[in-house]
Amino acid sequence: MRPTRRKPSLPEAGVPERIVSAATGLFCEKGYAATSVAEIVARAGVTKPVLYYYYGNKAGLFRHLFVRHLESFREMLERVMAEAKTTRERLVLLTREQLSYGRRHFQEMRFILGTVLGPRRDFPRMKLEEPHQINRRLFARLFSEGMASGELRRLDIDEVCAAYMGVVLLASLRQIHQPARAPQADLAERLVDILLSGVGRERPEGDDR
Amino acid sequence: MRPTRRKPSLPEAGVPERIVSAATGLFCEKGYAATSVAEIVARAGVTKPVLYYYYGNKAGLFRHLFVRHLESFREMLERVMAEAKTTRERLVLLTREQLSYGRRHFQEMRFILGTVLGPRRDFPRMKLEEPHQINRRLFARLFSEGMASGELRRLDIDEVCAAYMGVVLLASLRQIHQPARAPQADLAERLVDILLSGVGRERPEGDDR
Structure with missing residues (x-):
């Protein structure tokens, strides 16, 4: 009917x-x-x-929830971009916000991740790549500005975005699997340090210490 | 019955x-x-x-599939650890294998990820953290050896593991979302470079160029 x-x-x-x-x-x-x-x-x-x-209908409600979630993420990111000036500061703030969101809303995060990553027939058809691309574009702006200002090495923007998103995703997942664990102080700073400075002792260009 | x-x-x-x-x-x-x-x-x-x-029953079959998948991943990792000696070589081989697996089995990867990350009631009870910990322990060995040999900075092992797993996960997800796209040459090397050297232009210790 x-x-x-x-x-x-x-x-x-x-x-x-x-x-x-x-x-x-x-x-x-x-x-x-x-x-x-x-x-x-x-x-x-x-x-x-x-x-x-x-x-x-149910599908319309689902799309509404999904878009709303992405929209609030986007607003947070825009705010951070306006608030902080250096790439490092922006990344630390942004990472802190994402980890905090993940702690407060781990059910929603499980749902979003399970939806994006899970079997396709279990949710209504929608262009999932498109909302995903919105976030990627926002991250891309942050990293492009960092490369333009000389704070970052010139690397493939998409690969840098994916690396950053992966580092934050896994840190968020660890929180989801252990929601009772206390938030780790300075985790955001340490993750940004890993992303910016790497875990190796030497730089490939030969400027070893 | x-x-x-x-x-x-x-x-x-x-x-x-x-x-x-x-x-x-x-x-x-x-x-x-x-x-x-x-x-x-x-x-x-x-x-x-x-x-x-x-x-x-269906749950037993599911657990079998899940454990089998993790077991084959573990064997691959053990082989790489024996084959390559430096941390960089090991990481490149390991990353290449994971990306290649993700390309060949993107349906399975979606399923595993959706299962681990999705709503809890949609699959049979099992200790998901435990198999996940097996992989983490294997990665931890690789990174510990890299720190012991001086190839890597002394950082929190768990955070380094999570960062690496996140970088590879996102790169694999990009493949899953675009399964038709040709494999990118040297992607594994570039991801390992990002992990080892970072994306920033300066090291935090002050040895800037």
Whole structure:
């Protein structure tokens, strides 16, 4: 049956937030495929037509959650780019924010990662590469500016972005697997040091110490 | 009904392989939860009791696949450790092997990653941290030897392991998202260069050029 798009007669305050919160929780706990609209509306305390009115269907709700998550990440990154001037400062702030986000929202992070990386049929069709590219473009700007200012070596921007994202991803995953562990002081600084200075004792150009 | 563990009367050659191949394909395509034993045995061309005989149930089959995958990774790593002597050579070989594996088996990689990172209820209970720790211990040996020989700076071993695993993971993910793209020549060398030498122009100790 095609859901009607007529607005329910008595919209309550906070209804979209309740739907988003219920759906996020259920998708995180059970996965997208195993979660039904009936369960979402029951947990949110609304009726199905209300959910259909706001999000069209389960797939529309999922896309909304996904885009919203990426959007808030983007805003954080823009703020860091404006706040800090050197590449090292920007990277430390950015890394700290990402680790802190991962600690506060490890369920959501599991869900996003499982979605992007998991079997394709378990979530609605969407251009996952596209939102992923948004983040990559933002990182690319940071690293391009660092190369232009002479703070960074001239390397392939995409490879540097991927290396940075990988270092942060794994550090976040360790937090997800051990959510009870206390946040490690200065972890962001140490990760940025590894990225900027490397783990080897010598530089390949021959300026060994 | 508890499956009987009696061996079927006429075991055919290659039956476990057919079950493993069918299950891997289906889990990768549909996810663990959405795949039924009926589908697996249909694709493998066997009967349910045959699957139950070899793997107990769907969860047992899943654990078998997971452990098998980790085991083959471990063997590869042991071979590289024996083959190459310097830390840089070992890392280049190891990275090349991992990238090549990711290209040849991107469905399996998606499945493994989605499983480890995705919503917890979508796959059978198992100690995921434990197999993950096996890999980490192997990497830790490589990096400890590199620090002992003076090739690497003295840093937190776990953080160096995580940084390396993150760099390789992201490079593998880029391949998974673009499986048709040609393998990039020397990508392994460039990633190892980033890890060993860093992307910054100066070392923090002050030995700038």
